[in-house]
Amino acid sequence: MDERWKSDARHRELAVLRRYHVQNREDYHAYNKLCGSLRALAHRLSLLPAQDPFRSAREAQVLSKLYDLGVLNQAAKLSDVENGLTVAAFCRRRLAVVCCRLKMAESVKTAAKYIEQGHIRVGPDTITDPAYMVTRQNEDFITWVSTSKVKRTIMKYNDELDDFDLL
Numbered sequence: 001m002d003e004r005w006k007s008d009a010r011h012r013e014l015a016v017l018r019r020y021h022v023q024n025r026e027d028y029h030a031y032n033k034l035c036g037s038l039r040a041l042a043h044r045l046s047l048l049p050a051q052d053p054f055r056s057a058r059e060a061q062v063l064s065k066l067y068d069l070g071v072l073n074q075a076a077k078l079s080d081v082e083n084g085l086t087v088a089a090f091c092r093r094r095l096a097v098v099c100c101r102l103k104m105a106e107s108v109k110t111a112a113k114y115i116e117q118g119h120i121r122v123g124p125d126t127i128t129d130p131a132y133m134v135t136r137q138n139e140d141f142i143t144w145v146s147t148s149k150v151k152r153t154i155m156k157y158n159d160e161l162d163d164f165d166l167l
Helices: 002-019 025-047 053-069 078-084 087-091 095-101 108-116 149-157
Strands: 120-122 142-144
Touching (some): 002 025, 025 087, 053 078, 095 108, 095 120, 142 149
Antiparallel strands (some): 120 142
16 A cells, blocks of 8 residues: 555656656655645644634634735635645746746746746846746736847737837
């Protein structure tokens, strides 16, 4: 039984690593530890009485933090953290995956390549790490770097390239 569990975990790990183009296996293990810690915290909070003010305050704090990070929905409950929080939820908030979802690249692998080459910025900062975690608040500020050749090619294709942009 123990060998089957190990192979299932390894299979699940490889599937997540491939799907979300996680280049560093240690990132996967860090997300896995974080999920385990959050599940344990949610379980311990659920053991407290429902009317306890400490429980309700910490529950709201955890849920709002995970919502702001983009891992949970607005209507999530503590049981969702305890039962439904996965490594894939954290991987979906990586910059490469968010760029792919925003149609800035065709695949997560291509998005990771653009990020590593310095074509994408979040707010005023150019990010070169595809593992950068994007919060819901920062998601609106993901754009191309103004000097990016990829941006210039896209603008040229859409007939939006201005002579001023060439300077």
